[in-house]
Amino acid sequence: MGLDPTVRRLFETARGHHRAGDLSRAEALYREVLAAQPDHADALHMLGLAALQAGRFPTARAHLASSIALAPRLAEAHNHLGLTLQALRQPDAAEAAFRQALALKRRFAPAWLNLGNLMALTSRPAEAAEAYRHALAVEPRNAAAHANFAKLLAASGKPADAEAHYRAALRSAPDAAIHTALAALLHRDGRPAEAVEHYRQASALAPRSATAAMNLAIGLRDAGRAREAAHAAATAHTLAPGDPAVRSLLADCLMVLEPTGDDTTLAAYLTRALAEGWARPQLLAPAALGLLRADPDPKGLFALEGVAEPDAALADWLRRDTALPGPLTMLLFVVLGAAVIADRATERFLSALRRSALRLCATGATVGTLGLGLLCGLADQAWLTEYAWAETDAEAAELAALEQRTAAARAGGGGPAPEWLAVLASYRGLGALPDAGALLDLSWPAALARCLTRQIAEPAQEAVLQAGLPRLTVIRDATSESVRAQYEANPYPRWTGSVLDLPSAGVHAVLRGALPGLVLDGDGPPAPEILVAGCGTGQHPIETARRFANSRVLAVDLSLASLGYAARKTREAGIATITYAQADIVELGALERRFDVIEAMGVLHHLEDPERGWRALSGLLRPGGFMKLGLYSAAARAPIARARAQIASGGYGRSPAEIRRFRRDMPALLDPEAVANLLASPDFYSISGCRDLLFHACEHPFTLPRIARALDALDLRFLGFELPAAVGPQGAARRDLAAWDAFERDHPDAFRAMYQFWVRAVGA
């Protein structure tokens, strides 16, 4: 080794640059050293290390080998050669190099650590544990050794030991990744409150990390701290505004907010979530209503509820002319237009406002921009319910007068006042007005223009789209025909809002996410073909198309009206991967296409012979394909069945007028339990929902033994229910329908949202 002082100085300078992270200058100087002294083993070692750090592994290997040839007892060079060989995917050679380093220098913590990591990576946990113990014996405060040992222990089912080592690692060096790992361990261990503290510290150490903020939000949500969870998710959204997973999480957190009306930040996020379709608006609406009802502002709309002189109070509100509403008013307007408000008291309040608005309109009340926004919001909400609210005779008379005045104004060429149209729109769809299309050619304030689009332009677009839809099968079954007629008149579900990108994944990843614990290797089909049978109005197939990456979806339904609605919403969302067609499931067996995934949610129980339809669908499944079903549970539907029987004895028809009559009479007609049950169902609050819920043309609920028999007959294997992990039998019993049947006997309400489950062809 050279003693030349110039070479030594050069080498020291190179090391300085190396330590400072300037690899290229360091390498240049190491080369100068080697030019002066080709057998400089340290320079070769350092040049090898620099190449390893820069990811140039073959070069690193060559330099390190040369260095070792010159100085075979250089333990550090063997250690670095081990890392290089590991990066070159030569685990055996890497292990030999680490062991050689340790043979030369027994108390060499980095080599023990590297050996431990390699053993852990190559599934030799006992040797890994031994290596980590050696590393820690030499350096008891080595944070990486503690952390990696903890990871190994956690994976080996020793959470308590893992926790101790994570904590030791954190005592040595606070680190975001280690806090996160410890938090995840505590979270899995059912200790969300403790997990939160570590997620919080991870987030504080990595304040620019959206993932850290998301983890914190998930921990807080699971610890039942909804408001803080929503704020953490909002931070993640600020850091990664375009990330669909963050949006979805934020929407999930917003859904479970406790009502307080003073959090304008969350009100603003909820408004965006509703307006931009971050989640189903129906799921976000209760939180929005909670915030609005808790609004302490005496100028808020709900302050008008129950006032002594509602007309005068509303007249004040209507006069408001602010162009820029506050966050809670924005939320109010958006939620009124986005989702049916499923709350009887609010329905009463809104229909009372509608009555006052009609009276005020007749007296020529002044309506400012904000006032018109409210009238249009009421119209949107009433339209969404399909005018389910009760009307008095006095209202009917005042409405007729307003219709006449509107017709006269149009005939006179002056055009009706915007507020007249808004009030009319809150009682009847404007599409029914004579020559309604002509209204679209006039210029209107923005809120009313949106209302006209919704009530006149969009239904017209749907009619055009309907006419162009292919028909894949005949419809000759009598039940299919009456079910079709029902959904032609009342497409269901009625939904609004735009649809943003949701997180998407391959078939197996989606299944693993939906059914934790399900073991499926690989990704599944790279471009899955999917059938959505009974697709309704598009919400279901759009979500499916978004959920499965790179998929192509065929979506069929009996009802052209539903399909027209679906096709319009799909076009609006810019989705080109869904094809819609009219078809009867009963006849679909003749289809030649085959599918990797078939979904039929809320459909088969409406067939006269559900098992026949199920057989037709399972015949379209590719080998190894998956099927998702949603079937009514007889136990969960028992109160509805009782209500249906009471309704039948009351002689109610199925028309909208009859459904309105039933809704009015319902509290006196049904027993209190049935009343409470219906009021808790969002379906009760719209005509199509009520018809689907209580007045259906055909409904055959299932039991779990019946499902088990069908699976046997169809050679399908039960994979699991989409239910929260804590609900129902645990472990292997989660895939046992008999265990679930026993569970349902004790919890008859468990499948209130249907039996939603996945199956797969036997043999796959």
Ligand SMILES: C[S@@+](CC[C@H](N)C(=O)[O-])C[C@H]1O[C@@H](n2cnc3c(N)ncnc32)[C@H](O)[C@@H]1O
């Ligand atoms: C309750 S909706 C569910 C819609 C959708 N799956 C969802 O989850 O939003 C039931 C739908 O199934 C359709 N349907 C019922 N029987 C059918 C049949 N025999 N063939 C095709 N579609 C059918 C109805 O027309 C209706 O649109």
